[in-house]
Amino acid sequence: MTADVPQPSGPPAHAGTRALRLGVAGPVGTGKSSVIATLCRELADKLRIGVITNDIYTDEDARFLRSAGVLPAERIRAVETGACPHTAIRDDVTMNLIAVEDLEADFAPLDLVLVESGGDNLTATFSPALVDAQIFVLDVAGGGDVARKGGPGIARADLLIVNKIDLGPYVDVDVDQMVADATAARDGAPVLALSRKLPDTVEQLCAWVLWLHEQHVQGQHIPTDPGPMAPHFHAGPDGGGYVHAHGQDGEHVHAHGQDGEHEHSPR
Numbered sequence: 001m002t003a004d005v006p007q008p009s010g011p012p013a014h015a016g017t018r019a020l021r022l023g024v025a026g027p028v029g030t031g032k033s034s035v036i037a038t039l040c041r042e043l044a045d046k047l048r049i050g051v052i053t054n055d056i057y058t059d060e061d062a063r064f065l066r067s068a069g070v071l072p073a074e075r076i077r078a079v080e081t082g083a084c085p086h087t088a089i090r091d092d093v094t095m096n097l098i099a100v101e102d103l104e105a106d107f108a109p110l111d112l113v114l115v116e117s118g119g120d121n122l123t124a125t126f127s128p129a130l131v132d133a134q135i136f137v138l139d140v141a142g143g144g145d146v147a148r149k150g151g152p153g154i155a156r157a158d159l160l161i162v163n164k165i166d167l168g169p170y171v172d173v174d175v176d177q178m179v180a181d182a183t184a185a186r187d188g189a190p191v192l193a194l195s196r197k198l199p200d201t202v203e204q205l206c207a208w209v210l211w212l213h214e215q216h217v218q219g220q221h222i223p224t225d226p227g228p229m230a231p232h233f234h235a236g237p238d239g240g241g242y243v244h245a246h247g248q249d250g251e252h253v254h255a256h257g258q259d260g261e262h263e264h265s266p267r
């Protein structure tokens with residue numbers, strides 16, 4: 001006889017009791033900080049917002065946001081990951097989780113905490129242990145074919161942004177085609193064509209975040225994991241390196257040239 005194993009059902013236990021944690025990921029320079037600055041500016045009178053930024057060695061993104069004056073400076077905190085950015089948002093989220101919880105405790109109650117990933121490759125995603133939902137940001141200047149290339153963030157983030165659409169004509173990218181390709185890659189999940197210079201697109205971004213926040217408050221948003229990133233190569237200081245793969249449950253495998261493989265279990 002097998003024992004009845006209780007299955008999780010209904011909304012997450014924290015629904016409505018803490019801030020919505022929303023991750024913003026995407027390749028370098030696609031406009032993650034700008035999206036966050038826009039949200040802080042536009043939603044200032046509707047939501048109490050805090051921001052955590054991630055950079056490898058600096059607090060540059062936090063300084064950019066503070067200088068933009070979109071939030072009281074003390075509500076913007078930097079995590080210096082000291083390693084590849086995806087490690088701190090996916091494999092071991094401890095530094096970020098502590099930063100988010102401290103921020104929420106210091107400025108309680110907050111409605112929304114935005115977590116910006118360091119700029120990374122096309123496949124970096126947040127762990128659902130850190131954020132409730134995630135936005136993945138591409139930009140038209142990165143090339144019209146990027147949306148077709150897929151990957152967990154492009155395919156399954158809660159929202160995919162095709163950013164800087166004002167630049168389409170200057171970089172010979174057909175924005176409508178890029179959005180159509182992105183939509184096809186996402187099985188119906190939302191895609192937003194955005195430019196901070198086009199107010200109607202900014203309004204759509206804000207409307208989506210407000211809708212998500214309402215879902216969170218009502219306990220109707222169930223966080224989903226877009227899935228692990230693809231195996232990738234880490235260069236070592238001596239010119240060597242290793243291949244690094246992330247499993248569905250957080251375990252990861254390093255394959256070192258001479259030494260064979262070893263596995264790390266989830267913490």
Ligand SMILES: Nc1nc2c(ncn2[C@@H]2O[C@H](COP(=O)(O)OP(=O)(O)OP(=O)(O)O)[C@@H](O)[C@H]2O)c(=O)[nH]1
Binds near residue numbers: 035118120165167196
């Ligand atoms: N034309 C145009 N430029 C934009 C837009 N959004 C952002 N940019 C510019 O794109 C550049 C990169 O923007 P950031 O917001 O710093 O990008 P990021 O993804 O945070 O960059 P990293 O943190 O370095 O990965 C900056 O020069 C922005 O001014 C937009 O909608 N249109």
